[in-house]
Amino acid sequence: MGSLLSGKSGTIFGVTATNTESENNGLRIAVIGAGPAGVYSSDIFLRQLKKLGDELGLGTEARIDLFERLPVPFGLVRYGVAPDHPSIKFIASALEKTLDNPHIHLYCDVEFGKDVTLEDLLERYDAVLFATGAVKDKPLRLPGADLDGVYGAAEFVGWYDGHPAGKREWPLDAERVAVIGGGNVAMDVARELMRNADDLKAKTDIPDNVYEGIKANKAKELHLFIRRGVAQAKFSVQELREMEKLPGVQLIINEDDFELDDDTIEMAQQDKLTRQMVEELYAIREMAEDMEDDGDVDFEGNPADRKYYIHFNSAPTEILGEDGHVKAIRVEHTETSADGVMKRLGSFTDYPVEAVYHAIGYKPESVTGIAYDEHGAHLANANGDGRITVEADNGEVRDRLYATGWAKRGPVGLIGSTKSDALLIVTNMLEDLAKDAEGGRVAADRDPESIDRLLAERGVHPIDFAGWKRIDAYERAEGAKEGREHKKVIDPEQFRALAHEVAGE
Template sequence: MTQDSELRIAVIGAGPAGVYSSDIFLRQLKKLGDELGVGTEARIDLFEKLPVPFGLVRYGVAPDHPSIKFISSALEKTLDNPDIHLYCDVEFGSDVTLDELLDRYDAVLFATGAVKDKPLKLEGADLDGVYGAAKFVEWYDGYPTGAREWPLEAEEVAVIGGGNVAMDVARELMRNADDLKNRTDIPDNVYEGIKANKAKTLHLFIRRGVAQAKFSVQELREMEKLPGVQLIIDEDDFELDDETIEEAGKDKLTRQMVEELFAIREMAEDMEDDGDVDFEGNPADRQYFIHFNSAPVEILGEDGKVRGIKVERTRTSADGKMTRTGEFVEYPVQAVYHAIGYKPEAAPGIAYDEKGAHLANANGDGRITVSAEDGEIRERLYATGWAKRGPVGLIGSTKSDALLIVTNMLEDLAKAAEGGRVAPDRDPESIDRLLESRGVKPIDFTGWKKIDAYERSEGAKEGREHKKVIDNEKFRELAHAE
């Protein structure tokens, strides 16, 4: 083996983490490869279990986020690179094993995302009418194996969580179906579901204070512009002491978030003063209550169904420590959604760190280890994004992750024999023959472009930019059409 042959890298997961890492690897290799002695040529094969790429951007972010279009087009531009080969509809662990990849690739990078909710550990969490955010997000984002119908019978609803997913869930529950359809790519079943939604009152419960919430400013601004919705706040939640204001001011993003929340407070006061109206001054037919310093302690039931939620008032100090007050309030609700965090997926043959909720890796540097307890590094295996650090950080955080992991990968390849070209099978078509022998038909970038063109044409019929396909067989039919 010589440097005349290209480096071969397998990436598992074609969401933002996998695509960003592929792009950064190729860029850094061109820049540093000769200096490191590994050459500047590489082939990256990107494996995705779903029939389409983009993971979290397509299936984890609410459809009414305007930034999705920009992120998707940037990711697509990266995939349109002759050195990156897309293998959608190929599942790691069943269609192809770790050993088979290590035979054919010099390094394997895991960029798998998260599709499961962290469990809600409250009494009553098993009642009919309690839902994890992940499954609801799958429904409204048209996830291929997600629910096709969603029960939206409750007139009073609670959402638990102090982050962006909680905000997404609450916003979609308060959405006007026609407004959502006009602005997004939602499929017909989601439009019909939201059109039939009976929710008139929503309570968002955040355990800590205004200065400790984890909302992005963009999320807050989207909350401010919900047709037909009146925002309602508790004045007491906004009584911040000097120490808390000073602490919040140290971090730019926190300061901006707090400033936006105070703007929302003013907006909520105006909505009330003007006769319970929405942001445009029109009569509101839905009410959205935002409760800070409110920790749900029990979901109340009757005949196995949700009938209410019991919440304890809390206090939050400037350093973010929360204490309970012993004051309880009960709210009548018929459905509870919890957005308290995701649990990233395990990967067959890779140790999992249950405590950190990510693949076991050395000191967060992305190098996969034998176990969560044993820091011994397994050569040629890496993790990035949520697979590396757990379900924290925005999509943009995956870029800084990717640079760190790519730097470590290149460092390790430079130390390896044969200029990093250690995989014994270097035939680039070997993986195609293996998959074909198993009856696996990958969807490549050309196949994805056919799907995308169809979604655009279906959207255009309704004056929309895009309309999502949600059926796996339809994806395959479109992608493999001659």
């Protein structure tokens, strides 16, 4: 396979495949992870360098190489968000426009720590930025968490999003299901468990195996348990509105959960997003009452064949089993003060269920050769400024190594937080590079094709941006056959065949 620079050539990109002066003489940055954090950071680095580079003595040119272990880019936008989120395609489109930049080079299907090492990168790049995200669940530390029928949200999301390393089948034989969590991922999981398969297929890019799995789903009753009160939930308004429009599903609430005191209401009104969320929850309360009054119907007034219970002030304490399988979940009733402090009341209710899904947070990945902060669940970095440290607690800063996104701050915050992180880390990177000799150009090997030769010698065949475009075109063509905009490929070997489907590769 030739140089990956060929992926940025011809009329598609308006540039040639030759080594430009900027690639030979500009800064060289490696970014690990081609999800939102990595792509936003790449874009912001180039923009800030154009703006400040001359003033800092760095020049204004740089080449950024994005390394991604999956065969395709976009990380959690593609594999961590429910397929029926309408905002997904807009975010993915924006990320793709950033990748379509002659100064950014995509290397998918390249695993850091296996295909390339930290030493390889430090020899060839002036700085290395980790944007590795999160793909694993935080462990559920409840008695009974090891029973058959207990599942982490991340694994389930990986299945219905068609993750290349995910499961191809999912056991959806439980008629009564519990979901634990008070955030957007819990809402995604609950919604997909209540979805109509044909409706989901018509509106999303789910692959065939997910369609068949959801079509066979036996769930008729779902209980969503949120430990704190209505005013302390972490749902987005968009999530709530998507929950309201589930064909065949009746929403059921406990009216007592909505008896908020004056202090709680006042506190909720002080934050715009919280106020909007609470207002939407009250709209759901009215909708649920109407659904019951009209004879147990869905949002369109049609008979409902599935029931979705929403329980606030409900803290699961134990998962009960029989013969190694889930048979119920025990929940302790709580109350929550205006400032969000939860008090356990010592009274319990057991709910018969055959499956439990927990969405209590993701745990960002550890990275070979980089210290990990177990308490904060992120790569060790100095005071949250993104500069990688030797150890988690007050460690010495390591030169030329940085972290951004969830790798830097842990699994909290959405796209807005990711962009803010990117600007902070880029500012720090430019500041540090400006202090180095040679205008920040400290990597010994400055040949832009050096990394291509190294990977080729190791038998690694990256998927570049042009390869991704071939994959995307195929997915769109397959979707069009069924009247859909898109249909996901899930097999890693098929990704590779599609990406390298040109002469000479």
